[in-house]
Amino acid sequence: MRHALIRAALLLCSAGxxxxxxxxxxxxSQPEPKPLKLTTTADHTKFKELQQTFNSGPEVTKACLRCHxxxxxxxxxxxxxxxxxxxxxxxxxxxxxxxxxxxCISIASNYASCTSCHVGYGWKDASFDFASEENVDxxxxxxxxxNYKKPPGFAGNPVVKDTEFPPGSGKIIKGIDLTxxxxxxxxxxxxxxxxxxxxGGGGDGVKHGDMDSSLAAPTKDIDxxxxxxxxxxxxxxxxxxxxxxVAGSRYxxxxxxxxxxxxxxxxxNGNPATCVAxxxxxxxxxxxxxxxxxTKIACQTCHIPTYxxxxxxxxMTWDWSTAGQxxxxxxxxxxxxxxxxxxxxxxxxxxxxxxxxKPEYAWFNGNVQYTLLTDKIEKSEQRTPINKxxxxxxxxxxxxxxxxxxxxxxxxxxxxxxxxxxHTAGNDDTGFWKNLDWDxxxxxxxxxxxxxxxxxxxxxxxxxxxxxxxxxxxxxxALGCAxxxxxxxxxxGIQGIYIPVRDNNKLLDTIGWSIVFLTMLGVFGHGAIxxxxxxxx
Amino acid sequence: xxxxxxVFKRFERFWHWSQAGLIMFLMLTAFDIxxxxxxxxxxxxxxxxxxAAWSLIGLWVFAIFWHFTTGEWKQYIPTTEKVLxxxxxxxxxxxxxxxxxxxxxxxxxxxxxxxxxxLAIMICVGPLIWVTxxxxxxxxxxxxxxxxxxSLEWVANGxxxxxxxxxxxxxxxxYLTTAGHTPLAHIKAMITGWEEVD
Numbered sequence: 001m002r003h004a005l006i007r008a009a010l011l012l013c014s015a016g017x018x019x020x021x022x023x024x025x026x027x028x029s030q031p032e033p034k035p036l037k038l039t040t041t042a043d044h045t046k047f048k049e050l051q052q053t054f055n056s057g058p059e060v061t062k063a064c065l066r067c068h069x070x071x072x073x074x075x076x077x078x079x080x081x082x083x084x085x086x087x088x089x090x091x092x093x094x095x096x097x098x099x100x101x102x103x104c105i106s107i108a109s110n111y112a113s114c115t116s117c118h119v120g121y122g123w124k125d126a127s128f129d130f131a132s133e134e135n136v137d138x139x140x141x142x143x144x145x146x147n148y149k150k151p152p153g154f155a156g157n158p159v160v161k162d163t164e165f166p167p168g169s170g171k172i173i174k175g176i177d178l179t180x181x182x183x184x185x186x187x188x189x190x191x192x193x194x195x196x197x198x199x200g201g202g203g204d205g206v207k208h209g210d211m212d213s214s215l216a217a218p219t220k221d222i223d224x225x226x227x228x229x230x231x232x233x234x235x236x237x238x239x240x241x242x243x244x245x246v247a248g249s250r251y252x253x254x255x256x257x258x259x260x261x262x263x264x265x266x267x268x269n270g271n272p273a274t275c276v277a278x279x280x281x282x283x284x285x286x287x288x289x290x291x292x293x294x295t296k297i298a299c300q301t302c303h304i305p306t307y308x309x310x311x312x313x314x315x316m317t318w319d320w321s322t323a324g325q326x327x328x329x330x331x332x333x334x335x336x337x338x339x340x341x342x343x344x345x346x347x348x349x350x351x352x353x354x355x356x357x358k359p360e361y362a363w364f365n366g367n368v369q370y371t372l373l374t375d376k377i378e379k380s381e382q383r384t385p386i387n388k389x390x391x392x393x394x395x396x397x398x399x400x401x402x403x404x405x406x407x408x409x410x411x412x413x414x415x416x417x418x419x420x421x422x423h424t425a426g427n428d429d430t431g432f433w434k435n436l437d438w439d440x441x442x443x444x445x446x447x448x449x450x451x452x453x454x455x456x457x458x459x460x461x462x463x464x465x466x467x468x469x470x471x472x473x474x475x476x477x478a479l480g481c482a483x484x485x486x487x488x489x490x491x492x493g494i495q496g497i498y499i500p501v502r503d504n505n506k507l508l509d510t511i512g513w514s515i516v517f518l519t520m521l522g523v524f525g526h527g528a529i530x531x532x533x534x535x536x537x
Numbered sequence: 538x539x540x541x542x543x544v545f546k547r548f549e550r551f552w553h554w555s556q557a558g559l560i561m562f563l564m565l566t567a568f569d570i571x572x573x574x575x576x577x578x579x580x581x582x583x584x585x586x587x588x589a590a591w592s593l594i595g596l597w598v599f600a601i602f603w604h605f606t607t608g609e610w611k612q613y614i615p616t617t618e619k620v621l622x623x624x625x626x627x628x629x630x631x632x633x634x635x636x637x638x639x640x641x642x643x644x645x646x647x648x649x650x651x652x653x654x655x656l657a658i659m660i661c662v663g664p665l666i667w668v669t670x671x672x673x674x675x676x677x678x679x680x681x682x683x684x685x686x687x688s689l690e691w692v693a694n695g696x697x698x699x700x701x702x703x704x705x706x707x708x709x710x711x712y713l714t715t716a717g718h719t720p721l722a723h724i725k726a727m728i729t730g731w732e733e734v735d
Contacts, residue, residue: 292677482579487572498690501572501579505694512701519705523712526627533632 045183054178057121057158058134063182065133072133074244080119082130083107085251090369094251099370102318102386102408102462103201106373106421109448113425115156117196124155126448139178140195144186147176152425166427190216190226193235205312209357209404210470214310222310224474240272248273253467255298255366255391256399257281275299296497298364298399302479303472306356307404310471313341313353318408321459323349324436332436347424347433349409359402359468361491363391371462373451376417379460383407386464393496400494402468409461411442415454421445544646545730549609552600553727559593560707567700590670613656616649623650631716641732658706666699 044050049063065072075081084095096114100106107114108126115123121135122128129135137156139148150158151173153165161175198204198213205212220227225237239248248271257276262268270277279299284290293302308314325346327333335344337353344350367390371377377384391398411420423444424432432441438457446453482501484491489502545553566589569575569582577585604610622638627650630638639648647655669692672679679687717723718733726732 289677480578480580481583485579498688498693500689500693501570503690504572505690505697508694508697508701512698512704515701515705516708519708523708527712527715529632534634 039187044185047183050179050183052179054182055160057137057139057156057178060178060182061121061134061136061138064138064185068138071138071244072136075119075136076130076133077243078119078245079249080244080246081136083118085249087251087368089252089367092370092372094370098372100373100386100419100421102406102410102464103207103315104424105320105410105419106445106449108421109423109445110425112155113152116150116152116154117199118156121157122155139181139185141188141192142185143181143192144184144189145181146191148181149176153427188234188236188241190234197235201315205308205310205314207315207406208466208470209307209314210304210466210468212308212310212312212314214312215470218310220474221477222471224472238273238277247271250467251368253364253366253368255364255401255467256397275303296400298401300467300469300472301359301361301400301402303475304359304402304468304470305473305477305479305483306358307402307468307471308355308357309473311355313339313355314357314404315351316354316357316406317350317352318348318406318410319350320411321349321409323347323432324438326436346436357404358490360405361400361494362389362403362465363393363398363494363496364389364401364403364467365391365395365397365399367391371419373419373421373449375419377412377419377460378417379412379414379458383461383463386462389465389467393494400491404466404468406464406466407461408463409459411438411457412460413454413456414458415456416452418451419460420453420457421449421451423448541731541733542641543730544641544732545727546607547730548599548603550727550730552596552603555596556593556600559589559596560703563589563593564700564704564707571697571700587674590674594667612645612647613652613659615652615656618649620649620653623648627716637718646732654706654710658703662699662702662706665695666703669693669696669699 047067049066052063054060054063061072079085079095082095083097084093086093096107104110104114111126111128112124119137119140120128120132121137137150139158140150148158150156151165158178159165159173159175160178163173163175165171165173194211194213194216197208197211198215199206200211201207205214214222215226217228218226220230223233225231225233236246239246241247254271254274257270257274258281259268259270260276261280262270262272262277268277275283276299281294282288282291283299284294322344323346325333332346333344334342334346337343341353342351343353369385369388369390371384371386371388389403391401411422412418413420420442422432422438422441423430424441427434429435430437430440430444432438435441442457443453443455479490483489484499485501487502487504489499491499491502563586566577566582566586569577570579570586572579576582619638626635626638629635641648672684672687672692673696675682676689676692679685714723714727715721717726722733
């Protein structure tokens with residue numbers, strides 16, 4: 001049997017030799033095999049549909065949909081398109097269309113600017129048609145050239161011809177070649193996701209702190225998974241997308257994942273973007289005690305020692321109440337710190353920024369309750385939570401999570417006792433960023449939100465929590481024990497658990513040291529008397 | 538006129554000094570862990586403390602075996618005889634150069650106060666430290682062992698209380714080694730095995 005196999009193998013080898021050693025002509029007629037590393041089976045430059053001049057985004061989309069017939073329909077179901085999300089637990093209607101935050105506050109009446117990050121074209125006001133297929137923007141996520149841009153102010157449309165913007169400003173936005181971009185489409189990348197998500201809050205690293213342009217090609221120290229020279233994860237490696245719906249959510253985050261690692265072939269209904277989805281629930285091999293820690297502490301707490309580690313500062317506070325100042329000539333003011341970062345703008349107020357920030361920590365069970373425009377708020381010593389993070393040490397669903405807590409002061413209506421959605425962006429007379437006049441900006445914004453406005457405004461202190469989950473450090477940079485097991489514990493504010501050293505009992509220490517001290521006193525006293533009395537004898 | 542009695546056998550001396558070293562190292566690491574000072578830092582101190590604890594447990598297995606096979610355990614049976622005399626000696630007599638009320642022999646190498654003190658350490662402080670210490674080490678397994686309702690805080694505080702008592706004992710114990718007929722007589726005996734008695 002074995003001999004027969006060897007003989008067959010020899011025969012095959014010699015046959016192969018015959019082919020390869022055949023006439024030179026025959027060899028040339030053999031086409032080169034395709035490189036194995038192609039990430040796609042389609043070369044879009046060869047598609048007739050894309051060999052035309054595109055003058056607008058929707059024209060490109062129509063061409064895409066001729067082959068990818070169901071793609072727009074898939075997009076229509078996603079948060080990326082709808083900017084709307086019904087939280088099944090709290091029954092709150094959320095999404096960018098509805099929520100109010102303490103950064104740029106709200107998109108209402110500011111669509112043309114904000115929707116430069118919408119996966120669509122033309123959302124310029126509340127009348128946008130969410131059923132339109134051609135207004136789905138394929139390129140925002142599938143551009144591979146890096147040239148695709150959607151400048152704020154164009155309602156999510158790219159600029160195809162050189163355009164002066166704002167009109168009369170003398171600033172020219174260069175037009176981009178949509179044909180070249182369309183022919184080079186491919187998978188989404190850190191750059192395509194990052195074009196919006198690195199810039200949340202209006203600039204690089206502003207909002208999240210754990211996401212900024214340093215993640216476009218990070219070192220291992222910045223992110224062990226996305227390390228451009230190592231594992232080189234894209235966003236999609238964890239945020240595993242199916243039917244264009246991207247996994248992972250800030251409205252209903254998975255605070256505690258006890259379902260273990262996902263396995264091929266098994267129906268895993270859980271969130272694929274959690275740490276556990278790959279690492280399982282007992283990932284610490286050499287120090288088993290850490291697995292016990294991981295039953296109460298989110299992986300992120302130890303493995304993300306600080307955020308904003310990539311050299312890009314994140315905003316920590318934003319005080320809208322100081323906005324609106326003008327210089328002696330009546331012009332807008334911009335103040336920068338020693339590092340050249342903006343710390344005051346007439347349009348926006350005062351900021352503080354920080355790099356390498358130690359997170360704050362809180363019990364978190366994944367339940368997030370937003371303060372919406374319809375919710376009543378009271379001005380008090382306590383900051384009003386923009387999003388209240390649920391969690392307690394005893395609900396069995398909470399873990400200790402690292403958070404960026406963003407604190408600010410923003411306009412609110414002291415009569416109706418609600419937050420306010422001002423009209424900020426826009427090249428018109430009522431836009432706050434142009435005319436610095438709250439009395440004009442607020443009624444326009446509130447009307448667009450469909451919310452009542454009393455005509456009076458004040459400023460209210462708010463805070464918003466952002467669970468930290470990106471910028472995972474290499475394991476040797478994870479938190480050491482003493483970061484928490486010390487009197488200056490990082491978890492100083494965490495209630496409901498006993499943390500050795502942090503929770504040393506002061507009374508016990510006092511009694512203990514007293515006993516030790518009295519023993520010493522007794523010993524020295526006894527010894528001294530012995531020495532003195534021995535001299536007498 | 539002094540005579541020499543062989544009171545501490547070779548294993549006993551080995552046990553005593555390795556135990557002394559381990560306990561002092563355990564003390565050193567204990568209060569490092571506790572945050573009183575930083576020598577190794579919490580993480581390393583915990584690791585060293587754990588290794589030293591297991592070493593001491595190992596040593597004790599041998600020591601217990603030795604005590605029972607040699608019958609030396611009887612040295613720790615408490616007695617009320619001459620206890621008051623000893624108290625009087627330590628509180629008054631020692632200053633007046635009075636003779637030691639206890640005559641040491643091979644069969645009674647601990648004076649009555651020593652017996653009581655060692656026994657108290659062995660049945661109170663020791664178990665407190667060991668039970669809480671082992672529970673502390675196996676905190677991860679409490680639920681599996683059906684001890685889920687145990688409070689880590691109580692276990693930890695019990696362990697810390699034990700440590701303070703042991704430290705107080707250590708101080709008194711070291712001091713009392715100087716209470717022989719010369720200040721170093723007891724320590725010499727613990728090293729050589731031979732005690733000089735009047």
